[in-house]
Amino acid sequence: MGNSASMPSNSPTPDPKQKSPVKNERTPQTAAPRKGQKFQEVQLAPPVEDKRNSESRASPSTNSSSLPSDNTSSRNTMSSRNTSSGNDNASSRNSGNEAATTYEGDEIVFETFVRDGKEFQCMYTGGMRFYLDDWHSKQWQPFPQRWYKEGKFVNANVLNDAQPAKQQTTASNNVQNRSEQQTEQPVETRKDDREGVISHPKRGNIRTYLFKEKHYIHCFYDATTGEWMRLPLGWELRHALVKEMVDQVEEALPNWKNRPHILASLRACNYNPDECISLYLHLENDVWLTAPKTSQEENTLKNKNFEIKELENKVKQLETEVKKEGNLRKEAENQVMILQEKLSTLEAKSGMAVAQVEAMQQTRPRTARPKTPQAQKTVIEERFPVEDLDELNLKTTEIHKSHSQLKHTVERQLDIFATTVRQVNEAFLKLSNVDNSHMAELEEIKSLYQKECLQRKLLYNKLQELRGNIRVFCRPRKDNNVQNCLDFSAENELVCSNKDGNKKSFSFDKVYNTNCSQEEVFADTKPVITSCADGYNICLMAYGQTGSGKTFTMMGTDANPGINIRALSELLSVCAERAETKEYNLKISMVEIYNEAVIDLLAANSKTVELRAAGNNFRIPGLTELDIKTEAEIKEAMEMGDKNRSVASTKMNSTSSRSHLVLMLTIEGRDKINGSISKGVLTLCDLAGSERIGKTEASGQRLVEAAAINKSLSALGQVFSALRTSQMHVPYRNSKLTQILRPCLGGDAKACVFVNISPDINNYPETCNTLEFGANARQVALGQVKQNIKKGRGGSGD
Numbered sequence: 001m002g003n004s005a006s007m008p009s010n011s012p013t014p015d016p017k018q019k020s021p022v023k024n025e026r027t028p029q030t031a032a033p034r035k036g037q038k039f040q041e042v043q044l045a046p047p048v049e050d051k052r053n054s055e056s057r058a059s060p061s062t063n064s065s066s067l068p069s070d071n072t073s074s075r076n077t078m079s080s081r082n083t084s085s086g087n088d089n090a091s092s093r094n095s096g097n098e099a100a101t102t103y104e105g106d107e108i109v110f111e112t113f114v115r116d117g118k119e120f121q122c123m124y125t126g127g128m129r130f131y132l133d134d135w136h137s138k139q140w141q142p143f144p145q146r147w148y149k150e151g152k153f154v155n156a157n158v159l160n161d162a163q164p165a166k167q168q169t170t171a172s173n174n175v176q177n178r179s180e181q182q183t184e185q186p187v188e189t190r191k192d193d194r195e196g197v198i199s200h201p202k203r204g205n206i207r208t209y210l211f212k213e214k215h216y217i218h219c220f221y222d223a224t225t226g227e228w229m230r231l232p233l234g235w236e237l238r239h240a241l242v243k244e245m246v247d248q249v250e251e252a253l254p255n256w257k258n259r260p261h262i263l264a265s266l267r268a269c270n271y272n273p274d275e276c277i278s279l280y281l282h283l284e285n286d287v288w289l290t291a292p293k294t295s296q297e298e299n300t301l302k303n304k305n306f307e308i309k310e311l312e313n314k315v316k317q318l319e320t321e322v323k324k325e326g327n328l329r330k331e332a333e334n335q336v337m338i339l340q341e342k343l344s345t346l347e348a349k350s351g352m353a354v355a356q357v358e359a360m361q362q363t364r365p366r367t368a369r370p371k372t373p374q375a376q377k378t379v380i381e382e383r384f385p386v387e388d389l390d391e392l393n394l395k396t397t398e399i400h401k402s403h404s405q406l407k408h409t410v411e412r413q414l415d416i417f418a419t420t421v422r423q424v425n426e427a428f429l430k431l432s433n434v435d436n437s438h439m440a441e442l443e444e445i446k447s448l449y450q451k452e453c454l455q456r457k458l459l460y461n462k463l464q465e466l467r468g469n470i471r472v473f474c475r476p477r478k479d480n481n482v483q484n485c486l487d488f489s490a491e492n493e494l495v496c497s498n499k500d501g502n503k504k505s506f507s508f509d510k511v512y513n514t515n516c517s518q519e520e521v522f523a524d525t526k527p528v529i530t531s532c533a534d535g536y537n538i539c540l541m542a543y544g545q546t547g548s549g550k551t552f553t554m555m556g557t558d559a560n561p562g563i564n565i566r567a568l569s570e571l572l573s574v575c576a577e578r579a580e581t582k583e584y585n586l587k588i589s590m591v592e593i594y595n596e597a598v599i600d601l602l603a604a605n606s607k608t609v610e611l612r613a614a615g616n617n618f619r620i621p622g623l624t625e626l627d628i629k630t631e632a633e634i635k636e637a638m639e640m641g642d643k644n645r646s647v648a649s650t651k652m653n654s655t656s657s658r659s660h661l662v663l664m665l666t667i668e669g670r671d672k673i674n675g676s677i678s679k680g681v682l683t684l685c686d687l688a689g690s691e692r693i694g695k696t697e698a699s700g701q702r703l704v705e706a707a708a709i710n711k712s713l714s715a716l717g718q719v720f721s722a723l724r725t726s727q728m729h730v731p732y733r734n735s736k737l738t739q740i741l742r743p744c745l746g747g748d749a750k751a752c753v754f755v756n757i758s759p760d761i762n763n764y765p766e767t768c769n770t771l772e773f774g775a776n777a778r779q780v781a782l783g784q785v786k787q788n789i790k791k792g793r794g795g796s797g798d
C-alpha cells in the first residue's frame, strides 16, 4: 500500500479515534515510526542586518575570487580563505531572531527556498544571501528582501541533522544499537500476558507472543454516519489494488482457490502478497491447517500409484510386442512376395506349355488320313515321348500343389496380419489413455515445479533482505605517493584519522583494501545482479569525490573492465543459461544528468529529454533504447554513449566528472512454460564528484554546476534519510537524479552503493563526508522486495 494509502486531500478527514492506515512497523524490533515527518522546515524572520543585505550588493558570480575554501563543520558548508570578512556578519545574524541562519564562521551554505511552489537554490555567504536565477541570467542574484515574506526555506542538511551524532560516527555504536534492538525479544523472565505457549502435535511446544504492530486497515467513509468504517471482505475484493494482490497470490498458489481466505490472510500479512505467499508455503502441509488424509484416501493414492506403474510396464510390453509384430509382418510380406514371384514364373511356364501343345496340334497336316488308334498312338508317342508327358504331368501337379500351398500361406499370413493390426490398435488405444493420465501427472509436476521455483526465489530474496536490500561497499583508491589516513581494522570496518590524530570509525557491508581487484569487487554484487533476470529492479552506484575511483569501479579500463561491463555480461550469460525455459529481451539506454538537464546519450545527436510523472514513477518519453543480444553490442552502445558524452561536454563546456552518468538495462523475460512475463531494470550509476566547492575554487559556470550537483546529491541523501526513518513521504521529486533512480530506490528494489574514497590525509574532510553518506545509506532497510511479474495468458499482476 505504501504511499498510496494516504488520504486524498479532498476526502473527509478520518475520525482521529479510528486507526488510520499507516506503514507497517514491528514495534519490538524497530524504533517507533516518525509518521508524517516532513522535511525540516525553517520559519524565517528577516535577518537583523536587512539593510546590509540589500539588492544593490554585487553578485558572487562576478566576484568569485573571494569565495571560501575550507571548513569541515557541515556537509554543504565551506569556510572562506577571507576569514575576516564574514565573522561579524555571522555573529550579528546569530543575535537576530532567524532560526535558519545560525551559521558560524565565514561560510558558504547552500539552501533551498520554496516560493509559489517553485524551488530556488540559494547560497548564504559573507552575511549575504543569493539565489540562482536558472531561468534568465543563470547567475547568482541577490536574494530579494520581499521574498522572506513570500516563501520559506527548506533546509538541505536533513541528512546530517536527522541523524544522531553518535549513530553517525561510530560503527561500534551501530553494532551495539542493532544488537540492542535484536535483544528486545520477549524473554522468559518477563511477566507479560502477551507471552504464551501452544502445544503442536508435530512441532512440540511453540512459544507465542502477541506482537504489537501497526497495520493497514482498509476503511470506507460512511456518509450517513459520518464515520470511517472497516471494509467488509466482499466489498474489499472489488477494490482494484486489493484485487490485484489477491490475483498475485492466487497465481503463485493455484491450489489456494478461496479468494476471501486469501484476502483474510493478506490482511493478516498487512497487505504484503510476498509475505502471504511465504506464510502459506511455510505452513502448507501443517496438520492443523489441512484436513488430515483418511486411511482410505491414502490407500486409494497407493493403489493409483501402483496402477500407474503397472500401466507404464504394460505400455513398455506392448511397445516391444508391437515391434516384434512389425518384424514378423515384414518377414511374412517378404515370403508372400517370393511365393508370388514363384507362382508367376510357374504360371508363365504352364502358359508356355499349353501354347506349345496348341501349336503342335495346329502343325499336324489336315490331309493326313485318320490313323488307326495304334498308328495314332505311335505318332503321338513319336511326337510326344512318354517321358516328356510324364514330366509335364509331374510339373502340373507340382504347380497345383504349390499354388494351393501358396494360397494357404497367404491366407494364414493375412490372418496374422489382421490380428497384429487389431493388437496394434488396441495398444494405441491403451497408450493414449495412459498418455492422458501422464498429462495430468505432468501438469501436477509442472505446478510443483513452479511452486518450487517461487519458493527458491522467495528464500533467495529473504536472504538478500537479511543482508539488507541496500548494501554499501567501501573502496579506497590506491595511491602510494600520499600520506595515508585510512586503517583497515577489519573486513567490514575502516578507521579514518586526521592530521591531529582524531579517529573516526565506520562499518560497511565490506571494506576492500587498496589492492583489491576488479573481479573481487564484482564478486560481491554478482548475486544481486542475477535477480534482475527474475524481475527485480537493481541499482549499482558509485559515490565519492572527484578522482576517488568511481569511474574506475563502474567502467574500468578496456583491459580491466569494471562493474558495468561485467554486470551486463553476467546478465547475458544468465539469459543464455535459461534459454530452455525463458525467452529474454534486453534493451539498453544511457543518460547524462548535467545541471539538472537530462541528455539522451544514445540518440543520434545527444538530445535533451524530459521526465514525465507516470503514477508513482517517472518515465522518459522518446528515450532511445537499443536492443542488445551480444556482449559486442553492449560495448558498441557504451562506446557510442561515451562518444556522445564527450561531444555534449564540449558543447556545454563541462567535464564528465561534473555530471551523473546513468546506464539502464531493461530485461524482459517470458516464461515458456506458463507464459508469465517478468521485467527488471538494472541501473548503473556513476555519480558526479561530491567534493566541496571551496576546495576546487569554483567560480562562474563551475559554481552553477556545483550547485546542481549539490542539489542532486543532497536530494539523494534526503531520499536515503526518508527511507531510513520510514517516512510516508519520500522526496524523490527534489532532483532529476532521484526521479530517475526512483524505481530502484523504493521498497521493491535492491541497491549496492560503492563509496569511493581517497587515502590522502589532505582529503580527510571529503573522505569523512563520503563515509558518512555511505553509513547513512547502509541504515536504510527497504521494504520487502517485489518481483515485477505479469501473469501469462492474458492475466495481469505485478
Ligand SMILES: Nc1ncnc2c1ncn2[C@@H]1O[C@H](COP(=O)(O)OP(=O)(O)OP(=O)(O)O)[C@@H](O)[C@H]1O
Pocket (backbone or CB within 6 Å): 476, 477, 478, 514, 544, 545, 546, 547, 548, 549, 550, 551, 552, 553, 656, 657, 687, 688, 689, 756
Ligand atoms: N582501485 C584503483 N586501482 C588503480 N587505479 C585506480 C583505482 N581507482 C582509481 N584509479 C585511477 O585513479 C584515477 C582517477 O580515478 P577515476 O577517474 O575513476 O575517479 P572518479 O572518482 O571517477 O573521478 P571523476 O569524479 O572525476 O570522474 C584514474 O586514473 C584511475 O585509473
